[in-house]
Amino acid sequence: MYRYDEFDHAVVAARVDEFSSQVARRLSGELTEEQFRPLRLMNGVYLQLHAYMLRVAIPYGQLSSRQLRMLAHIARTYDKGYGHFTTRQNIQYNWPQLCDIPAALADLASVEMHAIQTSGNCIRNTTSDPFAGVAADEVTDPRPWAEIIRQWSTIHPEFTYLPRKFKIAISAGEEDRAAVAFHDIGIRIVRNDAGEIGFKVLVGGGMGRTPRVGRVITEFLNPTELLGYLESILRVYNLHGRRDNKYKARIKILVDALGIDEFRRQVEVEWAHLRGSEVEVPASEIERIHSYFVPRELPARPEAPAEFLAARQQNAAFARWVDANIINHRVPGYAGVTITLKPAGGIPGDVTADEMDAIADLADRFGFSELRATKDQNLVLPSVAQEDLLPLWQELVSLSLAEGNHGLINDMITCPGLDYCALANARSIPLAQEISTRFADLERQANIGPLTLNISGCINACGHHHVANIGILGVDKHGDEAYQLVIGGDARDSAAVAQISGPGYSQEKIVDAVETTVNTYLAQRTGAEETFIETFRRIGLAPFKEALNAAR
Amino acid sequence: MPLVKKTAEGVELIPTAWTRLAEGDALPDSGAVLVPLSLWLEQRDTLRQRAEPVGVWLASNTDTAFAAWGEALAGDLLGLPVVAIDFPVFGDGRGYSIAALLRQRHGYRGELRAIGNVLVDQVSAMVRVGFDGFEVAEGTRLELLEQAWSRFPAVYQTATDGRETIWQRRAAFAAAKGTGA
Numbered sequence: 143m144y145r146y147d148e149f150d151h152a153v154v155a156a157r158v159d160e161f162s163s164q165v166a167r168r169l170s171g172e173l174t175e176e177q178f179r180p181l182r183l184m185n186g187v188y189l190q191l192h193a194y195m196l197r198v199a200i201p202y203g204q205l206s207s208r209q210l211r212m213l214a215h216i217a218r219t220y221d222k223g224y225g226h227f228t229t230r231q232n233i234q235y236n237w238p239q240l241c242d243i244p245a246a247l248a249d250l251a252s253v254e255m256h257a258i259q260t261s262g263n264c265i266r267n268t269t270s271d272p273f274a275g276v277a278a279d280e281v282t283d284p285r286p287w288a289e290i291i292r293q294w295s296t297i298h299p300e301f302t303y304l305p306r307k308f309k310i311a312i313s314a315g316e317e318d319r320a321a322v323a324f325h326d327i328g329i330r331i332v333r334n335d336a337g338e339i340g341f342k343v344l345v346g347g348g349m350g351r352t353p354r355v356g357r358v359i360t361e362f363l364n365p366t367e368l369l370g371y372l373e374s375i376l377r378v379y380n381l382h383g384r385r386d387n388k389y390k391a392r393i394k395i396l397v398d399a400l401g402i403d404e405f406r407r408q409v410e411v412e413w414a415h416l417r418g419s420e421v422e423v424p425a426s427e428i429e430r431i432h433s434y435f436v437p438r439e440l441p442a443r444p445e446a447p448a449e450f451l452a453a454r455q456q457n458a459a460f461a462r463w464v465d466a467n468i469i470n471h472r473v474p475g476y477a478g479v480t481i482t483l484k485p486a487g488g489i490p491g492d493v494t495a496d497e498m499d500a501i502a503d504l505a506d507r508f509g510f511s512e513l514r515a516t517k518d519q520n521l522v523l524p525s526v527a528q529e530d531l532l533p534l535w536q537e538l539v540s541l542s543l544a545e546g547n548h549g550l551i552n553d554m555i556t557c558p559g560l561d562y563c564a565l566a567n568a569r570s571i572p573l574a575q576e577i578s579t580r581f582a583d584l585e586r587q588a589n590i591g592p593l594t595l596n597i598s599g600c601i602n603a604c605g606h607h608h609v610a611n612i613g614i615l616g617v618d619k620h621g622d623e624a625y626q627l628v629i630g631g632d633a634r635d636s637a638a639v640a641q642i643s644g645p646g647y648s649q650e651k652i653v654d655a656v657e658t659t660v661n662t663y664l665a666q667r668t669g670a671e672e673t674f675i676e677t678f679r680r681i682g683l684a685p686f687k688e689a690l691n692a693a694r
Numbered sequence: 695m696p697l698v699k700k701t702a703e704g705v706e707l708i709p710t711a712w713t714r715l716a717e718g719d720a721l722p723d724s725g726a727v728l729v730p731l732s733l734w735l736e737q738r739d740t741l742r743q744r745a746e747p748v749g750v751w752l753a754s755n756t757d758t759a760f761a762a763w764g765e766a767l768a769g770d771l772l773g774l775p776v777v778a779i780d781f782p783v784f785g786d787g788r789g790y791s792i793a794a795l796l797r798q799r800h801g802y803r804g805e806l807r808a809i810g811n812v813l814v815d816q817v818s819a820m821v822r823v824g825f826d827g828f829e830v831a832e833g834t835r836l837e838l839l840e841q842a843w844s845r846f847p848a849v850y851q852t853a854t855d856g857r858e859t860i861w862q863r864r865a866a867f868a869a870a871k872g873t874g875a
């Protein structure tokens with residue numbers, strides 16, 4: 143993984159210094175809250191319903207065991223002993239004191255971590271495939287490019303006061319595991335007919351109140367011209383994006399207004415000046431950054447070892463975990479493992495400091511000290527020998543983290559909702575807990591098969607409800623918390639925005655409605671191989687609507 | 695509001711009292727004036743006759759017009775002692791791109807002044823995109839300005855200020871190592 147050099151350290155240290163002095167000026171009253179607000183936001187400090195929140199970046203999801211232990215330390219020292227992994231490869235702490243935050247940031251800097259630009263109207267943490275570098279299906283490792291984007295976007299002088307936040311995602315797997323189509327800029331690394339690697343770039347995707355699938359602005363961009371192209375897009379957006387209405391300020395609205403062809407034309411006018419200019423990353427730097435991501439020489443381990451196969455036959459819980467939580471590794475004899483942070487009845491994405499330490503130990507023992515945070519609010523051990531899967535699972539069982547539910551209904555994405563968030567209409571977390579209790583039976587979950595269920599407490603869609611197979615949106619119904627059910631969203635390459643199923647539900651009724659939706663699918667599917675989204679695409683919304691209305 | 699200029703030595707207070715005219719304001723008989731672009735376009739021959747300095751200020755939404763007048767007025771523009779860009783609110787970041795375009799694409803070399811709602815905490819980025827004059831709030835501590843623009847010992851991006859970037863420094867280091875120097 144990437145390691146900071148003296149320059150990277152110097153930038154982060156200077157930023158900690160700068161923010162410490164800003165906090166001091168705020169505490170002394172020299173800065174008003176209004177003046178302080180954008181400064182704290184671009185340093186990851188948010189003001190929530192009850193307290194400040196600190197959001198720490200995990201750039202493109204990459205984490206070492208040492209860094210995870212530091213995250214545990216932060217939780218213990220400055221917070222209430224836990225943290226919350228988010229959908230953007232960040233971790234949030236919900237209860238820090240403002241005066242402690244500079245110290246927390248200095249601690250983070252000591253392990254090459256920061257909270258720079260995790261909030262505010264600037265370029266946010268760049269996200270990527272949690273299995274980058276190990277997945278068997280990838281064109282190339284996207285992480286060096288994600289790191290280049292991280293450096294380029296860090297404290298960018300021209301693009302720090304954009305009309306609105308700006309999110310970039312990059313992935314290179316045959317399967318898109320980073321939902322790039324739902325980002326302001328989405329980059330898919332592809333190979334052309336000549337065998338060369340390039341970037342297919344999408345622009346103007348996003349969720350929020352106007353969900354949009356990103357539109358293709360270029361099919362194939364030469365990697366060495368990436369930054370000139372990004373600067374051109376950002377400059378057009380910075381100059382022309384709407385600033386009069388924050389709900390219309392994202393780049394997707396500008397792309398809607400101009401149309402993708404006119405938007406592309408304007409970008410290309412800029413690009414004529416910037417292309418190949420000194421804004422590009424030098425070739426030697428591309429090479430230097432790539433050198434940090436050279437695939438690790440993994441010791442040879444047996445493929446499909448006998449004990450593993452036997453345990454899989456004999457132990458149903460282990461087998462379910464293997465079926466759901468393991469992906470193929472580029473090296474035979476190894477696997478990529480997802481540790482889902484979704485125990486039945488638990489809070490999706492929440493981890494205690496002790497659990498973080500324990501997971502860090504497991505990463506040291508079984509996974510070369512490497513971890514990833516995922517957009518599904520889970521953790522990943524990217525490289526585990528198949529031989530070690532059983533002992534790893536046994537350790538996870540003792541930590542109550544061995545739920546074999548990755549990609550199943552209980553692997554929910556949930557925003558913080560009304561328990562923390564000042565913008566929420568409704569609670570998300572208790573609802574997630576209720577649903578995961580209802581569907582706690584793992585055999586039932588496995589029988590339902592691949593299904594995404596996401597919950598957002600309001601239309602800002604932090605819980606990605608628009609792209610869920612079953613999405614739940616908190617709405618305000620005459621001052622009461624209520625929920626709208628949407629069906630048929632998809633965050634993958636076959637991207638789709640979910641459709642509204644009908645009138646909203648009360649808190650008491652929404653879980654039943656989810657169950658009705660699931661049962662409708664089960665009754666309609668052609669067989670166990672037809673997934674929820676496939677059935678939905680075949681039969682459409684109507685049968686679901688009908689069943690839901692009949693059950694009202 | 696105090697006007698300051700970034701110099702090689704640090705920071706300098708600008709003693710000249712500049713009058714900033716709003717759209718439609720009448721031109722005063724004397725004194726340094728910052729006029730809106732529309733007034734400059736209308737009366738630039740008269741304005742050029744004035745004994746005291748004249749600058750133009752640009753609104754943050756100049757963007758679309760900018761393309762149109764940028765080429766036509768390039769000559770004019772290059773001769774102005776001051777071009778100012780207005781920040782109606784500090785969060786309106788269009789001025790950063792306008793500044794970068796003025797300096798990089800049009801080669802403007804005079805003073806580029808940030809006016810309006812300018813916070814001390816923004817000047818480090820403003821300096822990078824090409825500003826060297828700032829209208830700051832009454833009571834601003836000047837040492838904070840100096841701290842702000844020397845805050846970052848290293849930067850990643852190429853910008854108007856021409857600072858050697860981290861990437862260039864690394865590349866130079868790699869090249870030196872490569873040749874055995």
Ligand code: SF4
Binds near residue numbers: 558
């Ligand atoms: S979706 Fe709404 S309620 Fe949930 S975290 Fe985002 S802003 Fe808050």
